[in-house]
Amino acid sequence: EAGVTQSPRYAVLQEGQAVSFWCDPISGHDTLYWYQQPRDQGPQLLVYFRDEAVIDNSQLPSDRFSAVRPKGTNSTLKIQSAKQGDTATYLCASSFWTNEQYFGPGTRLTVL
Amino acid sequence: GDSVTQTEGQVALSEEDFLTIHCNYSASGYPTLFWYVQYPGEGPQLLFRASRDKEKGSSRGFEATYDKGTTSFHLRKASVQESDSAVYYCALSDRTNAYKVIFGKGTHLHVLP
Numbered sequence: 001e002a003g004v005t006q007s008p009r010y011a012v013l014q015e016g017q018a019v020s021f022w023c024d025p026i027s028g029h030d031t032l033y034w035y036q037q038p039r040d041q042g043p044q045l046l047v048y049f050r051d052e053a054v055i056d057n058s059q060l061p062s063d064r065f066s067a068v069r070p071k072g073t074n075s076t077l078k079i080q081s082a083k084q085g086d087t088a089t090y091l092c093a094s095s096f097w098t099n100e101q102y103f104g105p106g107t108r109l110t111v112l
Numbered sequence: 113g114d115s116v117t118q119t120e121g122q123v124a125l126s127e128e129d130f131l132t133i134h135c136n137y138s139a140s141g142y143p144t145l146f147w148y149v150q151y152p153g154e155g156p157q158l159l160f161r162a163s164r165d166k167e168k169g170s171s172r173g174f175e176a177t178y179d180k181g182t183t184s185f186h187l188r189k190a191s192v193q194e195s196d197s198a199v200y201y202c203a204l205s206d207r208t209n210a211y212k213v214i215f216g217k218g219t220h221l222h223v224l225p
């Protein structure tokens with residue numbers, strides 16, 4: 001069974017640039033999560049979906065961050081006008097009918 | 113809100129030493145408690161979880177017991193190996209929103225050969 005895949009693995013931007021992260025969850029998993037993990041900290045939930053519906057996006061900085069999962073499978077997280085404080089690893093995870101989450105390897109973002 | 117506290121930021125041990133990483137939580141009711149492990153360049157992997165008072169979770173020689181009385185879920189291993197070097201996260205999910213998992217800050221374990 002293929003795991004959660006994410007791309008790109010690394011991204012380096014100047015402040016003000018936009019970036020998108022892509023996630024392909026484990027096949028059949030209905031729930032998909034995006035986390036932000038600053039260096040030397042634990043993952044912090046940004047948003048999660050069940051199928052194509054957003055269930056909780058209360059921690060998503062809505063003015064610059066957006067996330068979609070249009071067909072209930074793959075998902076994209078986008079940052080408009082990145083800031084240095086956005087430097088972190090962005091993790092995607094998926095689960096099926098439980099809170100046992102399977103994580104992808106993450107995208108390491110550096111904003112200069 | 114709910115939270116998880118890991119008191120050790122870094123732990124350095126020699127091979128075959130006994131490991132304890134402390135985890136205390138703050139939440140109402142009986143949240144599900146987890147231990148995750150993260151290796152460099154990878155996402156966290158679930159070690160095990162527990163959902164009831166006195167329930168023991170275990171995997172790969174690691175174990176922890178859910179203690180409602182002391183609100184703790186301490187991770188233990190009798191004899192660590194160099195390959196156990198990683199970051200360990202304690203986490204919880206709330207009973208009212210089971211899919212929302214809150215992670216602690218993590219404990220870096222360094223095992224010297």
